[in-house]
Amino acid sequence: MGMLNWLLNRNHAQTGSQNSAQIDAGIKRILAMHPRLQMASRYEQRLKPAVLTALQYIDGLLASLPSAHQANAQAWSADFHLRAFFATPETLLEAFGRAEELRSFFDGNAESTEAYAALGMTMNERHFLGVALEGNEVRHDVPQTSLLFGDHRVRMCSRTELELRDEIGHRLLDQLVLEGMAKLSNDHHKLLDEARSMLQARKTLLERQGAGMRSVVGDESADEAGQLEHVQKQLEENARQLGEIRMPGKTYDLQLKGICDVLAHPAAHLYVNTKRVRIDLMNVIRDKDGPGCHEIEFHFARIPGDPPRMRAFALVCFPRAELAPGGMRIDAVMRGLG
Numbered sequence: 001m002g003m004l005n006w007l008l009n010r011n012h013a014q015t016g017s018q019n020s021a022q023i024d025a026g027i028k029r030i031l032a033m034h035p036r037l038q039m040a041s042r043y044e045q046r047l048k049p050a051v052l053t054a055l056q057y058i059d060g061l062l063a064s065l066p067s068a069h070q071a072n073a074q075a076w077s078a079d080f081h082l083r084a085f086f087a088t089p090e091t092l093l094e095a096f097g098r099a100e101e102l103r104s105f106f107d108g109n110a111e112s113t114e115a116y117a118a119l120g121m122t123m124n125e126r127h128f129l130g131v132a133l134e135g136n137e138v139r140h141d142v143p144q145t146s147l148l149f150g151d152h153r154v155r156m157c158s159r160t161e162l163e164l165r166d167e168i169g170h171r172l173l174d175q176l177v178l179e180g181m182a183k184l185s186n187d188h189h190k191l192l193d194e195a196r197s198m199l200q201a202r203k204t205l206l207e208r209q210g211a212g213m214r215s216v217v218g219d220e221s222a223d224e225a226g227q228l229e230h231v232q233k234q235l236e237e238n239a240r241q242l243g244e245i246r247m248p249g250k251t252y253d254l255q256l257k258g259i260c261d262v263l264a265h266p267a268a269h270l271y272v273n274t275k276r277v278r279i280d281l282m283n284v285i286r287d288k289d290g291p292g293c294h295e296i297e298f299h300f301a302r303i304p305g306d307p308p309r310m311r312a313f314a315l316v317c318f319p320r321a322e323l324a325p326g327g328m329r330i331d332a333v334m335r336g337l338g
Contacts, residue, residue, distance in 0.1 A: 019052065026051040026173055030259070033177050040256035047256070050263035051173075057266040058172045062165050064272070065299065068116055071096065071316035080294045081314065084283055085121065085149045095152035097324045105157035106320050114319045115157045116164040122151045123298065123312040130284070147283045149312065164315060172270060179269040179304065180259035273300040273310065 027047050030037065037043050069079055073089035076082045086092040096102055105115050130144040156171075158164035262269055274297055277285055281292040303309045 022055055023048050023051050026055055029170065029173060030177050033174065034181065034255070034259065036252060037256050037259065039252040041253060043256055046260055047263075050260040054173060054176055054263040054266045055169075057270070058169050061172065061270075061272055062169055064274075065165075065315060066297075068161050068164070068315040068317045071119070071318045072322050080296055083281065084147065084279060084296055085119070085152070085314070093322060093324065096154065096318050096322075099154035102154050102157055102318065102323065103326070106323060109159060112159055112320065114317050116159070116161045116315065116317050117154045117157045118164065118168060118313055119316045120153045120155065120301075120311050120313045121149045123300070124148045124150070145285045147277070147279060147285065154318075161315065161317070175270055175304075176262050176266055177259060180262035182304070183262060184255055184258045271302060273302075274298070275300070 027044060030047065030051070037047075040046070069075070069081055071082060071092065073093060076086065076089040076092055082092065086095065099117075102115055102117060105117075106112065109115075124147075126146045126148055128144055128146070129141045132139050132142040132144070156164070156167060158167055276295060276297045278287070278289070278293055278295045279285055280290065286293050298312050299314065300310045300312050303311055
């Protein structure tokens with residue numbers, strides 16, 4: 001059963017044993033990221049209510065996301081979201097064709113005819129002077145705004161939408177732990193300098209390994225698969241060095257308290273924004289309805305950093321049949337689909 005039990009019987013009350021299993025799985029995941037929390041007194045009892053609060057909040061976020069879009073060349077013409085994200089069916093196939101994670105998923109899942117994935121992208125607004133029809137009069141030099149989507153990335157793939165949502169839930173919990181670790185490492189007055197430095201290094205390594213929101217929405221700083229083995233070795237060395245640092249018991253209690261504070265107030269650190277706009281077929285924002293106009297709801301996730309960034313994202317389902325073999329030109333694939 002998935003950590004959040006998002007889809008199956010979501011509208012029915014969960015039993016105490018189910019809640020307990022989910023909380024235990026969440027605590028196990030947190031301790032894998034920050035093993036030294038086990039040195040704090042009563043760490044399990046203190047973590048449980050905070051983890052429950054975090055999981056309930058994450059469950060609500062996942063439930064607010066719409067169903068996955070069918071992302072293929074034929075669906076492009078009928079799905080206004082895909083038309084906004086990609087200029088043409090060819091650019092859609094090109095974007096997915098560049099996704100090494102998608103290729104790796106299909107290579108490792110020979111029975112899967114499709115992949116459910118999180119598509120992350122940038123969204124920028126372009127302001128310009130255009131032409132508009134007001135009544136029977138054509139006006140020139142009218143201030144207008146269009147939406148531009150780019151840097152399409154796929155960093156996470158699953159066999160089903162349920163599996164994808166569960167995995168996103170895991171990464172959202174990771175992100176809260178990373179936020180707690182960042183908060184601790186920035187507190188010069190409560191942690192020993194050496195431990196603070198090692199904790200910040202561990203947070204950075206976990207992000208490079210794929211923990212947190214970067215792996216969901218495809219931030220550009222994510223490491224390629226070939227570097228993950230090296231990152232894992234660095235994490236193991238980091239854990240060894242942290243274990244050798246002698247700290248008073250109260251320091252571990254402070255670390256646990258910091259993590260619990262973030263988990264208990266997830267909305268302050270983790271959120272998904274929604275924006276609804278009316279656009280035409282050229283992605284120009286329109287105030288009123290007109291030919292080719294339609295409303296679209298976009299979702300954005302916060303990527304922590306200095307400063308933090310926002311990336312648009314959508315859940316999609318991409319068919320194996322439309323993934324171009326390595327090195328094949330997209331126009332040849334399009335001819336084959338026709």
